[in-house]
Amino acid sequence: MSSKQPAPGNDIPQNHPAFLPEEEREMTRRSFMKWMGAGAALVGVGLPACRRVEKYLVPYNEGPEWSVPGVETAYATCLSMGGSARPVLAACYEGRPVKLLPSLPYPDGPGLPATAQASILDLYDPGRSKHILFHGKPASGDEFRGAFSSWSRNLRDGGSIGLLLPETDSPLVHSMLEEITRKNPGVRVYHDSPVPAPGSAMQAGLPQEVRFRVRFTRAKRILALDCDFLHENPYGNTRDFIAARSPEGLHYKEENRNRTRLYAAEGRVSLTGAHADHRLPVSPARLAIFTEELFRYIAGRKFSSRFPQPAPEAPASLTERELAWLRRCGDDLYSHPGESLVLLGEDHPELSGCVWKLNRLLGAIGTCIQLLKAPASLPHGTLEDFIRDIRQKKTDIVFLLDSGNPVLDSAHGPALAEALNGTESIHLGMYEDETSRACRWHLPAAHPLEAWGVERDRRGRFCYRQPVILPLYGGISPEEVLSGLLSTKGQLITADNSPTHLSPVYHRARKCFERAVNPENKTAAWTEALQRGYSEETAYPPLSPQEESGFGAITPDVSVTDARTHADALGSGLLELQFCPDYTIGDGRWKRNAWMQECPDPVTGVSWAASAQVSPATFRRLGGTGSGPMRCTITASAGRMEVILCPIPGVAENLVVLPLGYGGMNHVAEGQWNSNGYELRTQVNQANGCGIPPDQVVLHGLPERTEAIQGPVVQLSPFTAGGSAAAALFTPPGADTVYQWKMAIDTSRCIGCNACMIACRAENNIPVVGRDQMAKGRALDWIRIDRYFTEEGALTAIPVACQQCGKAPCESVCPVNATVHTTEGLNAMVYARCWGTRYCATNCPYRARRFNFFDYAKASEEATRLQRNPNVTVRSRGVMEKCTYCVQMVERAKIRHKSRLMKEHPGQPSTTIRVTEKDLLLPDGEAQTACQLACPAAAITFGNVLDTSSAVFRAKSLPRHMNLLPSLGTEPGTGYLAPARNPNPAMEEQDREKIH
Ligand code: SF4
Structure with a gap:
């Protein structure tokens, strides 16, 4: 670590690559630029050319003519989330993927979840696995190739192979599994996921080949x-x-x-x-x-x-x-x-049978719910079958292909580890973890942005996964392993060792597309599909009304006797435990992702730690004092779990909601407690059936850092509109007559999902500050989500960033004019002038300014720095920073618009083109901020308020529009639309009764 660097404490471990000398880091900037040069040189030769062939490189000073430094090139690709695909655009600068954006034409969801956006950080994670390991020790390429040939030979000779994969709808994987099982009856397929996929419970009430979607x-x-x-x-x-x-x-x-x-x-x-x-x-x-x-x-x-x-x-x-x-x-x-x-x-x-009958009773099937016809999936076994077959020697060799970390997160972890130890087991994963250690072989897996693939979304559309970069750490995809097993020579060919640097999976993906779509002009159709990112024509067809009529037939057999017995047992004084994937790190797959770790939990507000919910009454019953939170230890038969316990209005009585995902290896920060919910889930399930006596939950005093790592959890009275403006000391500059940028945030739409926070991080190069700095109140996020609980337990999430005040209190106190007003209504920061007095932050009534206490950007890992957006300044120590309304995106939109105007006058010199002010006016929606683009709920509206046809003008004209702290007279540019609920008049009286 450089002597000038701040002591990182336990935010980032002392042995973290960020603090190693340059020569000890495996991923240097020079080595990265070698790959990047390879990428940039060939981006212009058609879509498949995002696979770069290094041997044909030309120096970058002869770069592709349309690759302009600082101008992004977006590639359509997709991510697999919960077993189904999510199309995204990967924005690359000179071959460097920098951020993931929502695919705008995709019909099933503008906006992009926080986890999908944050996965760009995993691409560069220097903690990813980089070496092939045999019994935990690096193995040579020759050793591995020899072993792979023997596995393929074994397969061709009729040997038995087990393939464990996560649940997937990928047509490419299905076609390869179908081919491999058809050719080799000895192959068995198993699926396992640590938590059920979203929507899987309702699916359980339907046959495999029937899917549904909600209108x-x-x-x-x-x-x-x-x-x-x-x-x-x-x-x-x-x-x-x-x-x-x-x-x-x-x-x-x-x-x-x-x-x-x-x-x-x-x-x-x-x-x-x-x-x-x-x-x-x-x-x-x-x-x-x-x-x-x-x-x-x-x-x-x-x-x-x-x-x-x-x-x-x-x-x-x-x-x-x-x-x-x-x-x-x-x-x-x-x-x-x-x-x-x-x-x-x-x-x-x-409960799925009962719920389908309810939907039939309500007439929802065929109206609100559309049933779809999907192809039948291959027969497969479960994780228990996998373990049993290994033990009974029904499989000679087993592959665990990107199957998560079942040794840690399944109920059969120890049995699985023992079984894997005793057989030829090959683990393919992005990280070395508990499962890789239990296997004989470990192969580094490719990130989804590094490998070809075809996935399906929930509607059944094919979504195409294009690699936007060569594997950074030599990763291999599950499709490449399957392709290797299917190849006649039994060789594992990847993008790295292919003579053309083109993975054989590319050809399989293309064939998969051609089989499904059967286009006339195959090449043109394939190129168009890759450009769009998905194929609408492959969507599952709807069921006919006759076929539909069989589902959810109404019979009175909805007995829940078992559930009653279980509920009665819990009623005898036990506390009920409910395990849920964490809102930030999911089922654990994002636990190395510092962006997600630093995001506050949308309900409890805690970041960098596992946080649990109980009702305020249960909190008091457990010995909690004050308004919480407290540190809590839960012990079961052979282990314990430590969490931050937060009293949250609205949680059911005697229920403890525990997060899954923490624990085990691979934390980004050291010092995280023993918060392995999976371990507790297993023990509790076996011992008590999800119920534990209250004395097994022990609360401790407030941990030293808890208050600070928890964001605002406040109970406030609702907004009030109006208020008289105080006299302002401030004289705004002359205002532009074409653009005045404003924002309206609809609190009745905002669900508090954090997608805007992550989009802001990716776009504006906001560094990770780590756990200790967060605890000191030094978070650097330009946007925060405040949460307001009503007494009845309803929660309103309010994103708060710089309010871009018309009469900004921060501007009048800056001694060096580092924060100034622009003519377009923005409250701008001039970083080069800022000398860090922090007067502006003190004078900001919205607490929206962030001070860069240390050189966090420099302290971050070298590889992750390559994710940075070249259009935004990387701020250094001692500088105040805050939301800019993504001014770089606004200016880009203006340039795009102007060049479009130029194209309307081909061949005419720009000096002779006459344009009016109206011509220059950007169409509404052309300039968007990063948070607005990412918001799945369309809660953020941004635009030019001088354009009376704009959405922001309409939003700001609504009676429910209001400003924060209006009595201060700051005239904020960002306003809020008050929550607009739609209560049932017959229930209002009942809801007025207090729940607790
Ligand atoms: S504004 Fe949108 S993206 Fe941000 S938290 Fe609310 S719903 Fe999520």
């Missing part, structure tokens, strides 16, 4: 049963839901009289539940009883003769209040036939 535009009443569909929406397009729910429509253009009403019954506070009009806390164990009663109630209303109404008194397991809520919700759903639907969360597959 949110048609649904006017939605009940979410422990279903967080707004988080990375697996069912359909979130913007359709927002459009149907917004009082003024998606673009603030028309009055929406028949708005969607959202009900939620759940134990934890999810992003969807927090957004609901009515929310009932029901613990997971009692959800079955609730669902059964709801079915009986609605069926009773529809067929009173066959389904008698439930007894008027509340059943033992539902309170009177719950029953009243259920009936009013049921009445509302029932009175909107064909416009109501019920969605079920992935943790409750046992």
Whole structure:
């Protein structure tokens, strides 16, 4: 570590590559630029040329004529999320992928989840696996090639091979698995995932070859049963839901009289539940009883003769209040036939039959829910089958292909490790982890941006994965391994060792496309498909009405006797545990991703640590004092888990919501506690069936850093509009008459998903500061999400960045004019002038300015610096920084617009082209900020308020528009639209009663 660098504490471990001398780092800038030069030289020769062939390199001073430094080239590609694909655009600068953007034409979801955007950081992660290992020691290429040939020979000779993969809909992987099992009957396929895929519980009630999608535009009443569909929406397009729910429509253009009403019954506070009009806390164990009663109630209303109404008194397991809520919700759903639907969360597959019957009763099938016809998938086994087959010697060789870390995260971890140890096992993964250590061989896996592939989205569309860079660390893709096993010579050929630097998977991907689409002009169609990123014509066809009619047939057999017994057992004083993937690091796959670690949990506000939720009453029952949070240790039969326990209004009583994903190897920061939820899940499931006595949950004093690493969790009264403006000391400069940039954030749309925070990081080169610096309140995010809980447990998320005040209090106190007003209404920073007095931050009433205490950017790993956006200054120590409304994107849009104007006058010298002010005016939506582009809920509207036809003008003209702290007279450029719920008048009185 350089002597000038700040001591990193335990934010970033002392042995972190960032603090090693240059010569000890494996990934140097020079070596990277060698690869980059190879990439940049050939980007101009057609789409497949994003595979770069180094031997034909030309010096960069003869670079491709259209590659302009600082101007991005975007490639359509895709990521696999939860087993299905998400098309994205990879923005590259001179061959360097820098950020992932939403694919704008993609019909099922503008916006991009935070995790998808953050995966760009994993590409450069110097902690990725780089070497082939044999028994934990680096093996030579010759040793590995020899071994691979013997495995292929074994296969061709009729040997038995086991292939463990994550659940996937990839048509390319399916076709290769189909070919390999057809040619070699000894091959067995197994699937495993640490947590159920979003949407899988409802899918469990349908045959394999029938899929479904939700048409949110048609649904006017939605009940979410422990279903967080707004988080990375697996069912359909979130913007359709927002459009149907917004009082003024998606673009603030028309009055929406028949708005969607959202009900939620759940134990934890999810992003969807927090957004609901009515929310009932029901613990997971009692959800079955609730669902059964709801079915009986609605069926009773529809067929009173066959389904008698439930007894008027509340059943033992539902309170009177719950029953009243259920009936009013049921009445509302029932009175909107064909416009109501019920969605079920992935943790409750046992309720899928009941939920499909409910949807049939409500007339949702064929209207709000469309059933689709999918191809049948290959027969496969589970992880238990995999272990059993190894033990019984039914497989000679096993491959674990990008299958996560089952030794850590499955209930059979120790048994799996033992089985893998005793057989020829090959692990392909991006990191060395518990599973790689249990295997004989470990191969470094390629990042999705480094390998060819074909995936399917939930609607069935083929999405094409193009590599935008050669494998940085020699990674191999699962498709390359399968292709190697299928090859006649039994050789593993990758992009790195192919003579043409083109992976054989490219040809397979192209064939897969041609088989499905069967185009006339194959080359043109393939190029077009790659440019677009997906093929609409491959979407699953809908089921015919006759085929549809069989699903969800209404019969009264919805008995949940087991669930009742379980709920009764928990009622005898046990605390119920609910395990959920963490909102920031998911099921653990993002735990090395510092952007996601530094993002606050959208509900608890905690970053860099596992955070759990309980209700305030349960918190007090456990001995918690004050408003929390507290450090908590949960012990089970043979282990313990440490988390930050946060009292959150709205969580069901006697329920502890625990995050999965932490623990094990591969943390970015040292000092994270023993927070392995998987270990506890296994033990608790085996010992107590998800219930533990309260004395096993022990609260400790406040940990020294907890307060600071938790963002604002505040209970405030609702916004109030108006307020008198105080006298300002400030005289604004002359205003531009063409552009005045403003923003409106709709708090009734914002779900608090953090996608805007990550987009801002990627676009504006915001460095990671680490856990200790976060604890000192030195977060550098230019946008933060404040959370406001009402007493009833509803949560309103409010993104707050620099408000771009018209009369900015920060500008008048800067002694060196480092923060100044532009004529276009921006409050700009001149970094070169700033000398760090921090007067501006002190005078900012919105706490929106961030001070760069250390040279965080320099302290970051060299490889991750290559992710930086060349259009944004990298700030150094001692400089104040803040949101700029992505001024670089605005200026880029202006340049694009001007060059379009020029193209309208071909051959005419620019000096002779006459343009009016109106010609220069950017069309609305042309200039977008990074946060706006990423927001899946269209909560952020940005634009030129002088353009009266713009969406931002319309949003700012609405009566529910207001400013933060209006009485200060700062005239902020960013305004907020007050939450607009759509409550059921019959339930308002009930909801006024306090939940706790
Ligand atoms: S503004 Fe949009 S992206 Fe940001 S937290 Fe809200 S919903 Fe997510």
